[in-house]
Each structure stands twice: as C-alpha cells, then as structure tokens.
Amino acid sequence: MLMQNVERPxxxxxxxxxxxGGTHILKDxxxxxPEGKITTLVGPSGAxxxxxxxxxxxLSSPDSGEIxxxxxxxxxxxxxxxxxxxxxxxxxxxxxxxTVLDNLELPLTLQGKKIDLVEAGDLLHDVGLDxxxxxxxxxxxxxxxxxxxxxxxxxxxxxxxxxxxEITSSLDRVSQHDIEELIVKINExxxxxxxxxxxxxxxxxxxxxxxxxxxxxxxxxxIESSLxxxxxxxxxxxxIRGEVE
Amino acid sequence: MSYLTLSLTLIFxxxxxxxxxxxxxxxxxxxxxxxxxxxxxxxAVGYILQYVFEADNLIFILLMILLxxxxxxxxxxxxGAAIQxxxxxxxxxxxxxEGITQSILLGxxxxxxxxxxxxxxxxxxxxxxxxxxxxxxxRFTAEIENHEDxxxxxxxxxxxxxxxxxxxxxxxIKASTIPTIESQKTIGLVQLPGMMSGQIIAxxxxxxxxxxxxxxxxxxxxTAVVTSIxxxxxxxxxxxxxxxxxxx
Numbered sequence: 001m002l003m004q005n006v007e008r009p010x011x012x013x014x015x016x017x018x019x020x021g022g023t024h025i026l027k028d029x030x031x032x033x034p035e036g037k038i039t040t041l042v043g044p045s046g047a048x049x050x051x052x053x054x055x056x057x058x059l060s061s062p063d064s065g066e067i068x069x070x071x072x073x074x075x076x077x078x079x080x081x082x083x084x085x086x087x088x089x090x091x092x093x094x095x096x097x098x099t100v101l102d103n104l105e106l107p108l109t110l111q112g113k114k115i116d117l118v119e120a121g122d123l124l125h126d127v128g129l130d131x132x133x134x135x136x137x138x139x140x141x142x143x144x145x146x147x148x149x150x151x152x153x154x155x156x157x158x159x160x161x162x163x164x165x166e167i168t169s170s171l172d173r174v175s176q177h178d179i180e181e182l183i184v185k186i187n188e189x190x191x192x193x194x195x196x197x198x199x200x201x202x203x204x205x206x207x208x209x210x211x212x213x214x215x216x217x218x219x220x221x222x223i224e225s226s227l228x229x230x231x232x233x234x235x236x237x238x239x240i241r242g243e244v245e
Numbered sequence: 246m247s248y249l250t251l252s253l254t255l256i257f258x259x260x261x262x263x264x265x266x267x268x269x270x271x272x273x274x275x276x277x278x279x280x281x282x283x284x285x286x287x288x289a290v291g292y293i294l295q296y297v298f299e300a301d302n303l304i305f306i307l308l309m310i311l312l313x314x315x316x317x318x319x320x321x322x323x324x325g326a327a328i329q330x331x332x333x334x335x336x337x338x339x340x341x342x343e344g345i346t347q348s349i350l351l352g353x354x355x356x357x358x359x360x361x362x363x364x365x366x367x368x369x370x371x372x373x374x375x376x377x378x379x380x381x382x383x384r385f386t387a388e389i390e391n392h393e394d395x396x397x398x399x400x401x402x403x404x405x406x407x408x409x410x411x412x413x414x415x416x417x418i419k420a421s422t423i424p425t426i427e428s429q430k431t432i433g434l435v436q437l438p439g440m441m442s443g444q445i446i447a448x449x450x451x452x453x454x455x456x457x458x459x460x461x462x463x464x465x466x467x468t469a470v471v472t473s474i475x476x477x478x479x480x481x482x483x484x485x486x487x488x489x490x491x492x493x
Contacts, residue, residue: 059401
C-alpha cells in the first residue's frame with residue numbers, strides 16, 4: 001500500500017535501479033520523502049537501505065531512474081553542492097585524527113573556512129555534548145558521544161536532508177534514547193527532513209512520521225509510522241514478527 | 246679478475262647450499278636458480294655494455310635506457326594493479342626522472358656525456374625509482390583500503406577527491422621516501438656504499454670515489470621524492486569518477 005503524502009516531497013525516487021558486482025541491489029524504487037518530516041527506513045539486512053542513502057548523497061549513482069531533490073534531478077547538482085544539501089551520518093561515526101573541534105569544523109575546513117567557536121559550542125550543546133569537549137581528542141569519546149558529534153558535524157553544512165544510517169544500533173539504551181530525542185529536536189528546531197535507517201521497530205514507529213519497509217531491494221510498504229503495525233502486507237507482518245532476518 | 250678466480254667465488258654459493266641441505270631449509274633450488282640467473286644476466290649485461298661503450302652511439306644508449314625503463318615498469322606494475330593505467334603512469338614517471346637527472350648532469354657538465362657515465366647512472370636512477378615506486382604503491386594501496394571510511398566521510402561532507410585522499414597520499418609519500426633519507430644519515434658509518442666500494446677496489450682514489458658517491462646519493466634523494474610524488478598525483482584521480490565518487 002503506497003501512501004499519498006499530502007506534504008511537499010523533498011526527495012523523490014522514480015523507477016530507480018542500482019546494481020553492483022552483478023547483484024541487482026535496488027529494484028525499481030519509487031516513493032517520496034516529505035519535506036520537514038522524519039521518515040524511518042526498516043527492513044532486514046541486505047535490503048538495500050544503505051545503498052539508497054549512498055544514492056541520495058551522491059556517493060553512488062543509479063543505473064536507471066531519477067532521484068529528485070526539491071524537484072531537481074541530482075544529476076543537475078554539482079556533487080559537492082548535493083553532498084552539502086544532503087548530509088549523512090553513518091553507524092561507524094568515523095572520526096578524523098584530532099580534537100572534537102577539528103572534527104566539528106571539518107565541513108568548513110574542506111571549504112577553507114574556520115568555525116566560530118561560539119557557534120561550535122552551541123552546536124555541541126544542541127546535540128547534548130558539553131562545550132568543554134571541544135578540545136578533547138575525538139578518539140577518546142564514547143560510541144554515543146561520537147554519534148552525537150557525527151550528527152553535529154553533518155549539521156555544520158546546514159543540510160536540507162539528514163540521512164542517519166543505523167546510528168543507534170551499537171549504543172546502550174540510554175544513549176539510544178538521547179539520540180532519539182536529538183533527532184526529534186533537530187527536526188523541530190531546524191525543520192530538517194530526516195531519513196533514518198533503524199533496525200529497531202519501536203524507534204521507527206515512535207519517532208518517525210512515515211516509514212518505508214524494504215526487502216530484497218524493493219520497497220514493500222510506505223505508510224504512516226503509527227499505522228505500520230496494522231499493515232496488510234504479509235511480508236511486512238512477517239518482518240514485524242521477526243520471521244525475516 | 247680472471248675467470249678462474251671468479252669461479253673460486255662460487256665457494257660463497259656452496260656455503261648456503263650446504264647449510265640449507267644440512268638444516269633441511271629447502272633453499273637449494275632457489276639459491277641455484279638465483280646463482281645461475283645472476284651469472285647469465287650480469288655477464289650478458291657486461292657484454293652488451295662493452296659493445297655499447299665501444300660503439301659510443303646515441304641510439305644504443307637510448308635503447309639501453311628504454312630497456313631499463315621497460316623492465317622497471319614491468320616489475321613495478323604488479324604492485325599497483327588496483328590503480329587504473331598504472332603501467333603508463335610508471336613509465337612516464339621513470340622517463341621523467343631519467344630525463345630530469347640526465348638534463349642536470351649533462352646540462353651542467355657534472356659528468357661527461359659518455360656511455361660509461363650515462364648508462365650506470367641511469368641504471369641507479371631507474372632502479373632506485375622502481376624500488377621507490379613499489380614501496381609507494383604498496384603503501385598507497387594499503388592506505389586506500391584501510392581508510393576507505395575516512396575517504397567517503399570527506400566526500401560525503403562535500404570534500405573534493407584530492408581532500409578525501411590527501412592524508413593517505415601524504416602518509417604513503419613520506420613512508421616510501423623516509424628509508425632513503427634515513428639511510429643517508431648513517432652512510433659511511435655503518436656501511437660503505439656499493440658503488441664507492443667498487444671504485445676503491447678497482448683502484449680509484451677514495452676521495453674521488455666519495456665525490457661520485459655523493460653525487461649518486463643526492464640524485465637518489467631527488468629520485469625518491471619525485472617518484473613518490475609524481476606517482477601519487479598521477480594515481481589518485483583514477484580512484485574517483487567525474488561525479489567525485491570513490492571507485493572501490
């Protein structure tokens with residue numbers, strides 16, 4: 001059952017296909033991510049969720065079909081412009097060598113600019129990190145702190161879309177809850193459109209406005225998150241029951 | 246040295262053969278192959294050099310240099326198989342190094358323009374460049390693989406391919422050139438360089454031998470740094486496509 005979004009679509013997938021190494025990873029993906037909303041993306045491992053993110057951010061290109069951001073094909077964006085508009089935070093929360101400040105400032109360093117220290121402190125505060133962390137070595141942070149810093153770093157580019165790939169999967173329950181609150185806060189404060197891959201169905205339904213369910217490279221359901229449990233699709237129900245890994 | 250005297254040096258081959266057999270190291274076959282190959286290759290080179298020196302013809306000199314560059318390219322390319330077009334990148338690098346070195350040496354009259362000088366110096370330059378190329382490619386391909394996350398992080402934040410690969414490139418250039426620089430710091434204290442030892446054994450004045458050795462050492466510094474930098478800057482763009490995507 002495909003939802004009819006009343007909201008304005010910010011990201012649109014139109015008949016998108018993607019293959020790598022002889023494997024058809026994404027099969028005829030169609031759908032929209034509404035502007036200013038949180039869409040959660042769930043599905044078993046290998047469903048193609050992370051690949052879908054790589055296509056949005058321009059780290060890979062589809063074999064066929066179109067991806068539109070604000071109604072404009074991603075092919076028409078310069079890669080750098082696209083990647084600043086569509087930020088991505090990964091589960092690995094990779095840090096470069098150096099301090100928290102070095103990492104936070106990275107998007108600006110790449111443009112030959114410096115971050116304002118007050119702004120840096122405010123950003124850290126926004127993601128729930130103490131301003132005193134700025135001069136700490138990034139490698140000394142905990143997993144949850146790295147995730148928060150990774151999100152703050154992506155926000156430095158002021159993205160229109162924020163892609164979050166399994167950012168809570170390796171965190172303890174308290175850190176997971178912090179990140180959930182943070183996602184809602186960013187969405188409300190900055191109006192950022194968010195697409196969040198999570199393996200946690202409770203997170204997906206409680207935090208998301210909409211949910212996509214993917215399986216074997218296909219989108220099998222796009223639905224309001226609160227209605228996911230009542231989906232009529234047998235495959236979705238099997239996934240909810242944990243029968244599909 | 247007569248051939249009879251030379252044949253006595255085979256004692257130095259017998260020693261490892263006997264030890265290998267006694268201790269069952271299994272090195273006999275490789276030792277014999279290495280010995281036979283070195284005898285054939287060096288004697289062949291000796292006769293070819295004798296012919297080229299006597300002929301004193303520019304075409305022969307160029308052919309010898311081309312042969313060295315071809316062999317060096319063939320040898321080093323296996324280490325950079327992951328990099329597109331590595332064969333011509335190595336070839337261009339070796340030609341450039343050889344060209345710049347000989348231009349300075351001959352252009353400034355540092356050595357006479359005779360095959361006796363040009364060919365051995367070319368051999369040292371191209372040989373060293375090949376070793377540096379292999380060291381660089383080994384390290385660079387490992388760095389690319391180990392820091393894939395960092396490369397994609399920088400790209401995903403709006404960095405250029407050059408920014409995304411910068412750290413890996415600099416680390417590899419440094420790592421491959423450091424041995425050359427470090428070995429020059431202790432040269433003469435721990436070991437006498439091969440070329441200088443050879444000249445002294447052949448009866449040359451030790452001070453003159455040192456002067457030539459210094460010349461070679463300085464050339465090798467340039468060779469080391471230029472090879473790594475040139476190969477690095479020729480290689481990294483082929484790791485990305487026009488959409489600035491990292492080609493794994």
